[in-house]
Amino acid sequence: METSSPASSRRTSIGSQRNPDSEEAILSAAEAILREAGLAAFSIEAVARRAKAGKPTIYRWWPSKAALLLDVYHRQKHHGHMPDTGDVRSDLALFVTSLLAFWRDDGGAIFRSLIAEAQSDPAALEALRRYLLERWRQSGAIIQRAQKRGEVRPEIDSDLTIEILSGFAWSRLLTGRLDCSEDEIRAVIDAVVGGIAAR
Amino acid sequence: METSSPASSRRTSIGSQRNPDSEEAILSAAEAILREAGLAAFSIEAVARRAKAGKPTIYRWWPSKAALLLDVYHRQKHHGHMPDTGDVRSDLALFVTSLLAFWRDDGGAIFRSLIAEAQSDPAALEALRRYLLERWRQSGAIIQRAQKRGEVRPEIDSDLTIEILSGFAWSRLLTGRLDCSEDEIRAVIDAVVGGIAAR
Amino acid sequence: METSSPASSRRTSIGSQRNPDSEEAILSAAEAILREAGLAAFSIEAVARRAKAGKPTIYRWWPSKAALLLDVYHRQKHHGHMPDTGDVRSDLALFVTSLLAFWRDDGGAIFRSLIAEAQSDPAALEALRRYLLERWRQSGAIIQRAQKRGEVRPEIDSDLTIEILSGFAWSRLLTGRLDCSEDEIRAVIDAVVGGIAAR
Amino acid sequence: METSSPASSRRTSIGSQRNPDSEEAILSAAEAILREAGLAAFSIEAVARRAKAGKPTIYRWWPSKAALLLDVYHRQKHHGHMPDTGDVRSDLALFVTSLLAFWRDDGGAIFRSLIAEAQSDPAALEALRRYLLERWRQSGAIIQRAQKRGEVRPEIDSDLTIEILSGFAWSRLLTGRLDCSEDEIRAVIDAVVGGIAAR
DNA sequence: AACTAACCGAGACGGTACGTCTCGTCTTATG
DNA sequence: CATAAGACGAGACGTACCGTCTCGGTTAGTT
Structure with a gap:
């Protein structure tokens, strides 16, 4: 640097x-x-x-600590790794895997800090929210492509689905359990894609 | 008081x-x-x-701010509202709904603080983690009952399923979007229970 | 102020x-x-x-309470009232009288505090010691002038003589007996200048 | 102990x-x-x-720290070493020497503390004052004996003379200069007994 | 070419909170 | 009823940051 x-x-x-x-x-x-x-x-x-x-x-x-944190997070590379394998399960697994890997290697400490800061600074919360809605919208394309392919039912809300997976990742990040096995990620994807109900 | x-x-x-x-x-x-x-x-x-x-x-x-936060959170009432309607969809919907309602009314500010504190205090992180694993284990009973009834496939990891739903709730809490509509919650439950895949 | x-x-x-x-x-x-x-x-x-x-x-x-005390004491006016009447008895009487008067009116509380502080803070003790040696050296000029005039024997240690008188003043200050009569001061000066021995 | x-x-x-x-x-x-x-x-x-x-x-x-300090000081041995050699100069030299030696070996730290405490605690000040007046009265006997022998002029105030010597000792104690040479002590005694004035 | 304006680093300022220490008072349980 | 123990409210200790301010200096643009 x-x-x-x-x-x-x-x-x-x-x-x-x-x-x-x-x-x-x-x-x-x-x-x-x-x-x-x-x-x-x-x-x-x-x-x-x-x-x-x-x-x-x-x-x-930078008017606040949060603004600086947000800028630092933006400088990271990651942003917008958008898998497109033609299979929604693979795409989502890659999405979650690469998110956790990114946080594990680099950005986790920064993003955790950003979330923490947002809990006491309304401006930070607003910035974080705006950033996330945009990110989820982008990643929602994974679902939308699958809907076009007929893999996913058309009435499914793509953003909401991404938020579910993202929420799981947050849970792992914020509780310091990023070392998530392949099997666990597959289980999560299976649950969300295939459901947990008996056939 | x-x-x-x-x-x-x-x-x-x-x-x-x-x-x-x-x-x-x-x-x-x-x-x-x-x-x-x-x-x-x-x-x-x-x-x-x-x-x-x-x-x-x-x-x-209380050795740390986090220990005090945790005790304050424990004093709240909520803990252990464990729906048992005989239908897994209803149980999970009640689980998520009551969690969000509890956070909206009372405990949200406290739990947000606890999570934020855990991002800079390792002791708080450990305490939070231990608390959550226990909570998820308890709530996992919802899934396990459904498995006994044959509603949910037996190989499903109950704790992991709860963590997915809980993660979604965290996402809403931490981004200040607790005012979640019934429809959204139903959509989340439907996704996790029934999957998003086309039949 | x-x-x-x-x-x-x-x-x-x-x-x-x-x-x-x-x-x-x-x-x-x-x-x-x-x-x-x-x-x-x-x-x-x-x-x-x-x-x-x-x-x-x-x-x-100010690195310590004592440093602040010392500065406060230095700000007082008194410093360096150096009588020169041409008579050693008068000079010394004025020296003691004005010292006690100064302490009674103004600086006594401060100087007492400084001495007290020096009893538990080595840095304060050192600062006090350095300050005093300098002050005694200055006041010793009273004796030295008298020696030049032939009033005082040449082998007398001027600083030591000042310390004796100063010590008496300390005794009065530190035991809260600053209201010292003219007669007492004269008696002290007589003792030191003329001795107590029978002729 | x-x-x-x-x-x-x-x-x-x-x-x-x-x-x-x-x-x-x-x-x-x-x-x-x-x-x-x-x-x-x-x-x-x-x-x-x-x-x-x-x-x-x-x-x-013990109602105050000072009361405890005073009791501790009283427990020391020293008290009342009352030289009586038949010569006032020797008596006074022994008086000062043994006082400084006692403080150097044992009681100095305690007595310093007592004086310091008395500067902020009026009760301690009063106790110290009472104690000292008694002590000086006792030690004044040295002078009074010398007056009876005709060594010291009868109009000399014995307590005041002791206070002068004592004050010198205080000066040494409170500024951490107890290592006083024999010559210095003799010079002090000579000054007080014989005066500093030219014959 | 002189002037202004905004930036830069440095660091002092009045504050607040930290976590630790001691104060002197209090109540217990033990004898 | 004295004792050892130790919790209590209070508040000072010295340190770290906060966010604001003024400084002296530098470098563009504008006159």
């Missing part, structure tokens, strides 16, 4: 405009702190210290 | 043992703060102030 | 530098508390409250 | 009277704490802990 900066000593103003080096340094620092030490260690003070930035610079561009 | 105390002036020690009046006052104060002002306003300091208790008294009995 | 500030509302930062208004407010508050309520009421918390300053602001500039 | 107690486990009431074992244990503990860790570590709490006594037991018999 921070490779774009001129390797030299001190970062300063570049005139009456946002300094992208500072932005980059701040986001990098925030991400690193979350990843290395978790939400408890994540404070504006700590980010400023690590990014060698002034606190007002952070407050100028 | 605090009606049990002798209406007189000051609460004090009752010897070398825990004073139940103090415990009650602290839990009441904690609950009131969470309900009225939310997690952001919930601090040991504030609880002590409102309960007219010394901070060490709180720290003596 | 605080007349220098703009009489308006709130004192705040003036950039990356010590705010003299805050310093003044803190020292004034500390002095007032000591004078009005004594050492027992003197706490960093109380000073912060009265000065309308944050505790960290105090700890930033 | 504590050798008088029955070496067995638990000390308890001996009926409606003061238990001397407890008193002994408390005074011993108080003395040990002062000697080993100084005034800063001296708290009723600490004394009770070390003496394995209940706090109320201490508060019952």
Whole structure:
């Protein structure tokens, strides 16, 4: 990180405009702190210290801790891995598997923090909600394709189905049980796709 | 609250043992703060102030903010509403409906706080996890009864099924969308019980 | 007090530098508390409250209670009243009289506190010691002038003589007997200057 | 210490009277704490802990920290070493030397604490004052004997003379400079007995 | 070329909460 | 009724962050 900066000593103003080096340094620092030490260690003070930035610079561009968290989460790569194998079970299994894997490897600490922050900051809650509705809408395409193929009944609400699977993933993330076996994921998909009722 | 105390002036020690009046006052104060002002306003300091208790008294009995939160949550009534209508769809619908209603009316603010706290406090996470596994096991009885009646396939993992429904409820709680219509809940139950696949 | 500030509302930062208004407010508050309520009421918390300053602001500039006490004592006027009447008896009588008067009117409560604090805080003890050695050295000039005039034997240690008189004053201060008559002071001076031995 | 107690486990009431074992244990503990860790570590709490006594037991018999300190100081041996060599200079030198030695070896920490405490506790101040006046009166006998022998002028106030020497000793005690050379002590005695004035 | 405007870092400011310590009071159970 | 034990309300301790502010300096655009 921070490779774009001129390797030299001190970062300063570049005139009456946002300094992208500072932005980059701040986001990098925030991400690193979350990843290395978790939400408890994540404070504006700590980010400023690590990014060698002034606190007002952070407050100028991110009105709240949640806004910074959201930006950090957005910087992650993942977004929009949209499986399309032609089989709804495989697509959904890949969806859940890759989500859990992403959280396990990288973004989990950040997303957990975002959810936690949203529980006390209404602005964060609103931002999170908006972000999620969009994400679920996107991922709903998996279901909609399956409906076009005739695999899934047409009256099924695609977003709601995604929210069910996503909710299961949240449950695992927020209780620290991301190490979910293939079998468990298959069982979840089977339940949602095939139902649990006796034939 | 605090009606049990002798209406007189000051609460004090009752010897070398825990004073139940103090415990009650602290839990009441904690609950009131969470309900009225939310997690952001919930601090040991504030609880002590409102309960007219010394901070060490709180720290003596609750080692962390999370422990206090958990106790406050436990004091709520709800726990263990276990529908048994003889029909798995009705049972599960009641399960989800009553959970959301309970959170909407009373315990939501507290449980949200508990989850949020668990994201930065490992001890809270562990306590939450233990609590949930037990709750899911209890609620899993709904599925197991249905399996005995032949309504649900025997190889289905009852706890996992409950976690799926519970996860959906979490998703609604944590994104502030507890006002869930009957139809939506029915759709969720239908998906999980009957599956989404075309017949 | 605080007349220098703009009489308006709130004192705040003036950039990356010590705010003299805050310093003044803190020292004034500390002095007032000591004078009005004594050492027992003197706490960093109380000073912060009265000065309308944050505790960290105090700890930033004064590492210990003793450092603050010392600064408060230094702010007093007295310092360096150095009588030079041409007669050693008169000089010393003035020295003791004005010291006791100063303590009686103003600085006594503060200096008592400083000595008390030094009995449990090594840093305070060291600061006090350094301060006193310097003060005795200064006051020793009274003796040295008398030696030059031939009033006092040349082999007499001027600092030690001052410490004897100063010690007597301490005894009076620390036992709350500052209301010392002229006669008593004269008797003390006579003893030290003329000795108690029969001629 | 504590050798008088029955070496067995638990000390308890001996009926409606003061238990001397407890008193002994408390005074011993108080003395040990002062000697080993100084005034800063001296708290009723600490004394009770070390003496394995209940706090109320201490508060019952000693109304204030100062009262306990005074009792501890009284338990020391020293008291009343009253030199009588027939020579006032020798007597006074012994008086000062043995006082400083006693404080250096044993009682200094305790007496310093007592003086410090008296600066914030009026009751302690009063107790200290009464104790000192008595002590000075006793030690004044040194001067009075010398007056009878004709060594010291009859109009000299014996108590005041003792207070001067005592004040010098206080100065050394309270500034942590008890390591006073023989020469310095002699110089002090010479000043007071013979005066500093040129012949 | 001078001026303004917004940015930058630094860090002080008044606050609040933290978790720990001791205070002096209280009530118990034990003898 | 004294004792050891220990809980209680109170509040100070010194530290960490909060979000705001002012500073001195830098660099664009605008005159």
